[in-house]
Amino acid sequence: MTDSRGAPGETIQIQYVPRPGLGGLSIVNFLLTILTLGIYRFWAKTNVRKHIWSCIYFNGQPLEYTGRGLELFLGFLIVLGIFMLPFILLVFVISLAYGPEHPAIIALQILLYLIIAVLWGAAVYRARRYQLSRTLWRGIRGTLVGSSMIYSLTYFGSLLASGTSLGWSNPVLNTVLQEQIIGDMRFGNLAFKFRGRAGPLYPTYALCWFLTLVAIIAGIGIIAYEFAVLSGPELSAAFEEVFRDNPQPTPDQTWTVGTMIAVVVLTYLAIFLVIPTLWAIYTAKELATFASYTTAGNATFKLNATAGSLIALVIVNLLILIFTLGIGRPFIQQRLVRYMCDRLQVIGTVDVDAIAQSSAALSKTGEGLADAFDVGVI
Amino acid sequence: MPVDAIYFDGQVARDRPVSVNLDSQGLTFSGDGLPPRAWRMAGLFAVDPPVKGHTLRLAHDSQPGARLVVHDEDFMAELLAIAPHLKGGFNPKRAMKFSLWIGLSLAAFAGVMYFTLNYAPQKIAVLLPEEWRERAGEQMEKALAQGAKFCTTPAGDAALSAMLASLAEGDPDMPPIKVRVYDIGLMNAFTLPGGHIVLTRGLINETSGQDEVAGVLAHEIGHAAHRHPEAQLVRIMGVEILLSVATGTSGGGNTGSLASLAAVLRSSRDAERQADTYAVDMMVAAKIDPTGLKRFFEKVLKEEGKPVNTTLSRLGSVFSTHPGTAERIGLIKPAPTSIPLKPAISDSQWTDLRKICG
Known part of the structure; x- marks a missing residue:
């Protein structure tokens, strides 16, 4: 089986072949979304997916996105009708009847957040299932065959465990969640399998965890040191002088207060830049490890994800988002997909000719929950 | 081939x-x-x-x-x-279908807006249970007063009751009204849900006769009778619901805040005209001179040029729906000469009312 010449099937090459038109699409989508007060977003999302999917080639044949904007819109209406609207109406009736500070409203709001936390995983799972079922390659579509509720409960459990273990449960539970969703994944009748332990993730996790701790302690230390050096009655006098109604501080006082604020702000900013950057190390490790744990047919996967490339990807994406005022979001999605396509390798072979169409039923609507919760999906 | x-x-x-x-x-x-x-x-x-x-x-x-x-x-x-x-590209049939969709969406949007802003609020306002309106009015009165002193003296209260009673002669179906005077310098009056009417010390002190205050009070009773504050409350909630639907978030009802109070107190031009008409009809039927309200509006018109900058003035009131005061003055006609007019309250009661805030 390990000898690819003996096994039936072919090797798989993944390629991203960009084609023009995404810029125009972005502008049209942006304008129509504004003109329709946001309702066009379902069609906009669909158009972008159609474009990006058609640029992804597996062995010379492109993917095809067959979803429709109307399906997403109906999914949104269903979630709105059976979930959001009754809740909103209930809150308004109670605040009308008993006043806006009635404890029942706070209780309802807590209940809503709880329901969202419990259903978050289902939203992720169902959105993934919808997208797979609308993805065609060589006329064959994908799907997820499992239960979104089991995934959702695992997801909720992992949130609770993460909170109580200060994050130390994340590698184990991320592995469990990935095992569930990959184990449920099918392309036609070709099953994906995920097998592997979370153990190898822990050294990297521990490194990032302790570096985060060090960064936080260092930040607090710098601020505390600054306060200690400048402490005393002069400091509070300087602050009082600068912040009173008609300030007339001495240059010394201005300098003291200025440095103080600068140090606090810079330290704060540094911590919030350093920590996500640190965690890119773990994210890269997790992505690569999970890819290597995944198999389909006689093939396994290899993802060349590195912390440096992930950081560059995210920073450039943020810059695109800021400088195009959000209009360039489709390009961000393209870059994310492209990153995966360029760095993912399929090792071994898949007997493509033997893959038969999936018999799973096609849902008529999609992604209602994911839209309502604003789950970050492409 | x-x-x-x-x-x-x-x-x-x-x-x-x-x-x-x-x-x-x-x-x-x-x-x-x-x-x-x-x-x-x-x-x-x-x-x-x-x-x-x-x-x-x-x-x-x-x-x-x-x-x-x-x-x-x-x-x-x-x-x-x-x-x-x-x-693909331009296709007359697809373009037709697309325009039809856009037309339908616009019509649906207009329909939803009309229903939320114009049709439903007045209908729902009439259906609201007494206790709900009372509770909302009580809470909003507290928010409005902002801790200002509630003015009450036995003689002043009696004068206010007498004024209400003589106005009530003009409308046997007058809704139950709770009028309170607060020690607020600004010249203003507000109607809140549940028939709560707030008059300010400024209003009572700066008017030059009992019939002017009676006119203002009749106008406010008009708002209460038409349930304008309740309708406005429902309207605001409707808009908040629409906003949460459009943005996909769950808004919380924060009707207690000053910002939403301001929105509740803002009445449309139509609502003002309804209240004016009600006031004039009520006063004529009660044999009180309706030009009292007119004189008051003329006073407001003079005041409108002056800059005022307090929270309460920013709340807006029925009198400051600028422009339109001049137009409203024109619509108030004196009572027919065949009707013998009497003052809303006696001059001694008017003196008592002016001293209600001490």
């Missing part, structure tokens, strides 16, 4: 080389071990808009998932000549 193509049947991922024939009816193709198939022009579509020099991917409604991949420029040109609908 048949051309070579690749066919995926939508059942298995295997690719099959086929040769395709084109005629005016549609496509026929067959290949090694594949019985001939026909795709008629109706139902035929291109997966991506055809681009010269690129691969053409065809599909047919009758065979979901099946794809015919052709890479032949002459074939593409010939096919597009027979079936221009494959080109």
Whole structure:
């Protein structure tokens, strides 16, 4: 089986072949979304997916996105009708009847957040299932065959465990969640399998965890040191002088207060830049490890994800988002997909000719929950 | 001339080389071990808009998932000549459908806005239970007063009751009203849900006669009788619901805040006219001089030029729906001379009322 010449099937090459038109699409989508007060977003999302999917080639044949904007819109209406609207109406009736500070409203709001936390995983799972079922390659579509509720409960459990273990449960539970969703994944009748332990993730996790701790302690230390050096009655006098109604501080006082604020702000900013950057190390490790744990047919996967490339990807994406005022979001999605396509390798072979169409039923609507919760999906 | 193509049947991922024939009816193709198939022009579509020099991917409604991949420029040109609908782009039929959708959406939007802003609030306001209105009015009165002193003296209260009683002679169906005077310098009056009416010390002190205050009070009773504050409350909630639906967030009702109080107190021009009409009718029927309200408006018109900058003035009131005061003055006609007029309260009661805040 390990000898690819003996096994039936072919090797798989993944390629991203960009084609023009995404810029125009972005502008049209942006304008129509504004003109329709946001309702066009379902069609906009669909158009972008159609474009990006058609640029992804597996062995010379492109993917095809067959979803429709109307399906997403109906999914949104269903979630709105059976979930959001009754809740909103209930809150308004109670605040009308008993006043806006009635404890029942706070209780309802807590209940809503709880329901969202419990259903978050289902939203992720169902959105993934919808997208797979609308993805065609060589006329064959994908799907997820499992239960979104089991995934959702695992997801909720992992949130609770993460909170109580200060994050130390994340590698184990991320592995469990990935095992569930990959184990449920099918392309036609070709099953994906995920097998592997979370153990190898822990050294990297521990490194990032302790570096985060060090960064936080260092930040607090710098601020505390600054306060200690400048402490005393002069400091509070300087602050009082600068912040009173008609300030007339001495240059010394201005300098003291200025440095103080600068140090606090810079330290704060540094911590919030350093920590996500640190965690890119773990994210890269997790992505690569999970890819290597995944198999389909006689093939396994290899993802060349590195912390440096992930950081560059995210920073450039943020810059695109800021400088195009959000209009360039489709390009961000393209870059994310492209990153995966360029760095993912399929090792071994898949007997493509033997893959038969999936018999799973096609849902008529999609992604209602994911839209309502604003789950970050492409 | 048949051309070579690749066919995926939508059942298995295997690719099959086929040769395709084109005629005016549609496509026929067959290949090694594949019985001939026909795709008629109706139902035929291109997966991506055809681009010269690129691969053409065809599909047919009758065979979901099946794809015919052709890479032949002459074939593409010939096919597009027979079936221009494959080109995509501008298509009168699609453009019609699209405009129809946009038209329908705009109509639906207008309908929803009309229902939320104009139709539903007044209907729902009438249905609101007494206790709900009372509770909302009580809470909003507290928010409005902002801790200002509640003015009460036995003689002043008696004068206020007398004024209400003589106005009530003008409308036997007058709703239950709770009038309170607060120690607020600004000249203003407010009507809140549940028939709560707030008068300010400024209003009582700066008016020059009992009939002016009676006119203002009659106008406020008009708002209460038409349930304008309740309707406005429902309207604001409707708008908040629409906003949460559009943005997909769950808004919380924060009707206690000053910002939403301001919105509740803002009445439309129509509502003001209704209240004015009610006030004049009520005063004439109660044999009180309706030009009291007119004199008050003239005073407001003079005041409108002056800059005022307190929270309460920013709340806006029934009197400062600028412009329009002049127009409203014009609509108030004196009572017919055949009706013998009397003051709303006696002069001694008026003196008592003016001392209600000490």
